[in-house]
Amino acid sequence: MKILFLNKVLQILIVPILFLVATTNLFSQNKVLSEDTQSYFDQARIYRNQDKIDLALETLNAAASSAEKNEDVKALIDSLHELALLYLKINKEGDTEFYWDRASVLMKDIAHPYGDAMHKYIEAILLHRSNRNFQALFMLNEAKQLNNDRNFYNNLLLTEAKVYISLEKYDSAVKNLNSLVINTDIYEKEYLSSQAYLTLAKLNLTTDNLSESVKNGENALKIANQNGFLKDIEEANTLLTSTYEKLGLYQKSLVNSQNLIRLKDSIFNIDKVKIEAKTADIIRDDYKTEVIAKQNVEIEDLKESQNRSELTAILTSAFLIIISLLAVTLYRNNQIKLKTNDLLQTKNKELQIARDGAVQAMEAKTNFLSTVSHELRTPLYAVTGLTHLLLEENPEEHQKEHLKALKFSGDYLLNFINDILHINKIDANKLEPLNMEFNLNKVINEVINSLGQSAKANNTKLILEYDSNIPGHLLSDPLKLSQVFMNLIGNSIKFTKGGEVKVITKLLNKKDDDVTIYFEVSDNGIGISKEKQKSIFEGFEQGSIQINREYGGTGLGLTIVKSLLGLFNSKIELESELGQGSSFFFEIEMKSMDAIPEDFSFEITSREYDFKNLHLLIVEDNKINQVITKKMLSKKEMTSDIANNGHEAITLAQENVYDAILMDIHMPGISGEEATIEIRKFNQDTPIIALTAISLDDSLESFYAAGCNDVVTKPFKPEVFYQKIGENIFDKNPKNSLS
Known part of the structure; x- marks a missing residue:
């Protein structure tokens, strides 16, 4: 009875102690991967890809030892995962599961997203090897959500492609493998390309596409030979031997067969296999021995702890009465807390339902506005394009007036659509401030100069009071700052006739570079009335209906200003009195770049290009847009062919030589992205410029991944259109930026 009583007391005291130890352990493990450990991983990756398995094993074992010595739990987990992958490469799945299980134990008490992702990735490979391919796909998708490391993502795509092949989902596999053929991985670019070509070759052989199988196999063999990927060299020669034999090209088949024999005689010999197996067994057994030794130490510690437990029990019994009293008090407090928590949970559920409804409504609004703004861009391209062409054809004076009015309306509508898309991007967290060097005085003066005509039309004077103490070179986002000033100054000019608009800048604080x-x-x-000041920054809000009718506008300008300043962690404030004017003010923190000379220029001057006799391919399904684009090219003495869809584009690109291809992305049938991927299979040099209407959900990264050199959005300014063509044809160094 006494023993049971003492055990109860120990249980009460040991829980908070264990909690404290566990919490301390968690915090102590939150370390960054050391440079030494990372260098081990990089070297092991090279050895692994070159099939130097024994050296790769020794390097990763050193990484694990270093991580244990430095008490770096995350690095140890990563080392165990790398060892597990290496044992998979030599088909020792039992050893893979051993290291995978050891990593599982360590991951229970630490937050390590990359480790979680790698854990699921290894599990997916094991599932694939046991023909549980749908479960493997699920695990790969789980891993994809946990980490966005480029090298990890590329290896995941390769494994996913192999799973797709097992499921006979060949189109999905080909899409993954094509993206890996032209990958930009900083660690394993050549190895991933070699593997992608080799897997494509095997897929082609499976589907009896023997010519493509040979082409991809030769590409894989070439890359593998250049980089010493011994296993890939062996597999490529084996595949080419079989494929050439099926094609009846026995001489070529014999060459690859002889290459294979020489390779196996010189490299894949019995001694090498024995050394790798021996190294693998030694490292595994040594690690298991260390684990057992640590467990024995823990057992001895527990025995010593048991001898001290009797003394601890006697001491703790002295606190029993106090603990009992505290327990009663805590019980009563807990009952009160439970009732309060029940009430809070009910309220939280109600709030969560309301929040989910609001999120769904916001998503519906965002998707609707994004779709509308995107769909309007294509017909608007026709309006602005035709107007531009007609104005350049020396129209009559009475026609010129109408055309200018049409151009103004088109520009107004385009600005309106851009405003909607801009707000949607901010609301959807798809817009982030950049960090680039610029001159603030120059940015503000450029905005003031661009609005000079509007001020002159309203007989309004523009005044700039610029603090000379502001550093000449700053680090922030000048493009978004220009948008802020364009909206604020333009807004003030619109509502001020025969008066003045003043722009003031002051240096509030400077400490080091901040x-x-x-x-x-x-x-x-x-001015603005007091009641309207509360809602003036909301979308589509102006002072009144009368003001909207008299002055026009969408009421989105101040909404964009508020949203953009939010990206800088800044808040706009307003002081105004009806009939007396308004004052908008805010503060922004930036970085100073005082070390840069004053005469240093950040701008890249545009060049004049000679476009005469260039021949381009226009890929566009809209007939009106075809006419406009072709006419704009002919204005610069360029000739062009037209493809009505992606299939025609591929055929024309195979049969003709073009200086550049203007590719629409959204087309019926195969999209511009898919057409670009196909063209890049046989043509890597011709510049391809995506000429398309961008929506909120479009990914520029996917355009570039497909093989596009640059992107121009419709509708566009003619000077931007010509500049992009010149850069990509003559300079070969496009900005890769959305214009």
Whole structure:
């Protein structure tokens, strides 16, 4: 009875102690992977891909020892995962599962997203090897959600392709493998390309596409020979031997067969296999021995702890009465807390339902506005394009007036659509501030100069008060700052006739490279009433219906300003009095770049290009857009062919030589992305410029991954259109930026 009583007391005291130890352990494991450990991984990756398994094993074993010595739990988990993958390569699945299980134990008490992703990735490979391919796909998708490391993602795509092949989903496999053929991986670019070509060759052989199988097999063999990927060299020669024999090309089959014999005689010999197997067994057995030794130490510690437990029990019994009293008090408090928690949970569920409804409504609004803005761009391209062409054909004076009015309306509608898409991108967290060097004085002056005509039309004076103490070179996002000033100054000009608009900048604080700058845009225009000041920054809001009818506009300008400043962690404030004018002001923190000389220029000047006699391919399904684009090319003495869809584009690109291809992305049948992927299989040199209407969900990264050199959005400014063509044809160094 006494023993049971003492055990109860020990259980009460040991729980908080264990909790404290576990918490301390968790915090102590939150370390960054050391450079030494990373260098081990990099070297082991090279050995593994060159089939030097014994050296790769020794390197990873050294990485694990270093991680244990430095008490770096995350690095140890990563080392165990790398060892598990290496044992998979030599088909020792039992040893793979051993290291995978050891990593599982360590991952229970630490947050390590990359480790979780790698754990699921290894499990997916094991599932694939046991023909549980649908479960493997599920695990690969789980791993994909946990980590966005480029090298990890590329290896995951390769494994996913092999699973697709096992499921006979050949189209999905080909898409993955094509993206890996032209990958930009900084660690394993050549190895991933070799593996992609080799897997494509095996897939082609399975589907009896023998010519493609030979082509891909030769590509794999070439890369493998250049980089010493011994296993890939062996597999490529084996595959080519079989494929050439099926094609009746026995001489070529014999060459590959002889290569294979020489390779096996010189490299894949019995001694090498024995050394690798011996190294693998030694490292595994040594690690198991260390684990057993650690467990024995823990057992001895537990025995010593048991001898001290009797003394601990006697001491703890002295606190029993106090603990009992505390327990009663805690019980009563817990009952109260339970009731409160029940009430809070009910309220939380109600709030969660309301929040989910609001999120769904926001997503529906975002998707609707994104679709509308995207669909309007194509017909608007026809309006703005035709207007531009007609204005350049020397129209009559009475026609010119109508055309200018049409151009103004088209530009207004385009700005409106851009505003909607811009707000959607901010709301959907798809817009982030850049960090680039710029001159603030120049940015503000450029905005003021661009709005000079509007100010002159309203007989409004523009005044800039610029603090000379502001550093000449700053680090922030000048493009988004220009948008902020364009909206604020333009707004003030619109509502101020015969008055003045003042732009003020002041240096509030400067400490080392950190500067805080105060901005203010004030006017003596019509002002804003107190009640409207509360909603003036909401979308589609203006002072009143009468103001909207008199002055026009969408009411989105201040909404965009508020959203953009939110990206800088800044908040806009307003002071205004009806009939007396308004003042908008805010502060932004930036970085100073004082070390840069004053005469240093950040701008890249545009070049004049000679487009005469260039021949381009226009890929466009809209007949009106075809006419406009072709006419714009002919204005610069360029000739062009037209493809109405992706299939025609591929055929024409095979049969003709073009200086560049203008590719629409959204087309019926195969998309522009798919057409670009197919063209890149036989043509790596011709510049391909995506000429398309971008929506909120479009991914520029996927355009470039497909093989596009640059992107121009419709509708576009003619000077941007010509500049992009010149850069990609003559300079071969496009900006890779959305224009």
